[in-house]
Amino acid sequence: xxxxxxxxxxxxxxxxxxxxxxxxxxxxxxxxxxxxxxxxxxxxxxxxxxxxxxxxxxxxxxxxxxxxxxxxxxxxxxxxxxxxxxxxxxxxxxxxxxxxxxxxxxxxxxxxxxxxxxxxxxxxxxxxxxxxxxxxxxxxxxxxxxxxxxxxxxxxxxxxxxxxxxxxxxxxxxxxxxxx
Numbered sequence: 001x002x003x004x005x006x007x008x009x010x011x012x013x014x015x016x017x018x019x020x021x022x023x024x025x026x027x028x029x030x031x032x033x034x035x036x037x038x039x040x041x042x043x044x045x046x047x048x049x050x051x052x053x054x055x056x057x058x059x060x061x062x063x064x065x066x067x068x069x070x071x072x073x074x075x076x077x078x079x080x081x082x083x084x085x086x087x088x089x090x091x092x093x094x095x096x097x098x099x100x101x102x103x104x105x106x107x108x109x110x111x112x113x114x115x116x117x118x119x120x121x122x123x124x125x126x127x128x129x130x131x132x133x134x135x136x137x138x139x140x141x142x143x144x145x146x147x148x149x150x151x152x153x154x155x156x157x158x159x160x161x162x163x164x165x166x167x168x169x170x171x172x173x174x175x176x177x178x179x180x
Contacts, residue, residue, distance in 0.1 A: 017169070024171035025148035025164045029135050032173060037131035039111065041100035049165075049172040054098040056163075056175040058091050064180040065090060135162060154179060 028047045035044035069083050096102050114120060114129030121127045138150035146166040151159050158179030165174045 021166065021169060024166065024169070025140070025142075025150075028164050028171040028173065029138070029150060033131075033133055033135060036133070039104070039108070041104045044103060045100050047172055049167070049174045050099055052172075052174040053176065054095055057098055057178070058094045060178055060180060061090050061094055062087050138162070 031047040032044065035041070035047065065083065065086055069079065072079070097106070110132060111129045115126075119130045121130060135150050135152065138152045141149050141151070143149055148164045148166075148171065150162045150164065152162070154160055156179075159177075160179060161175075161177040162173060163175035163177065164171050
């Protein structure tokens with residue numbers, strides 16, 4: 001009788017952990033949406049790996065800039081210097097923006113803009129702005145046991161892919177693949 005009880009408890013614990021890992025990306029998406037709606041950067045930091053996100057976004061911006069410049073600019077001494085300066089400026093911009101404080105500033109500016117144009121809950125000027133929901137109509141897809149993507153399309157129909165990876169038992173946003 002004890003063996004059945006121990007086996008049942010062990011099975012319940014394992015099934016609970018598997019369910020938590022499977023539901024993890026959806027919990028992370030919900031946490032991000034809630035944090036954005038509440039403009040709570042501390043809560044957002046629990047669901048976003050800002051250092052990894054900064055590195056990934058900076059690499060995308062630098063790659064885009066190098067591709068736009070082309071090989072003839074890179075081979076030219078003046079062009080290479082200009083490209084290096086542009087990389088530094090854009091890289092620092094990404095480093096500044098992709099932090100909890102940078103996101104808070106963006107959210108605050110967004111809230112002010114939404115109030116100014118009347119996009120508030122209930123239409124009242126003093127009401128809270130309509131919350132940002134970047135992952136509201138996303139297409140979800142598991143790429144592996146530790147990688148999950150949520151894809152939304154921008155106004156041009158280009159895909160913006162949010163990559164959520166598993167770190168232990170937690171799932172966190174680690175990359176945003178921009179349609180550059």
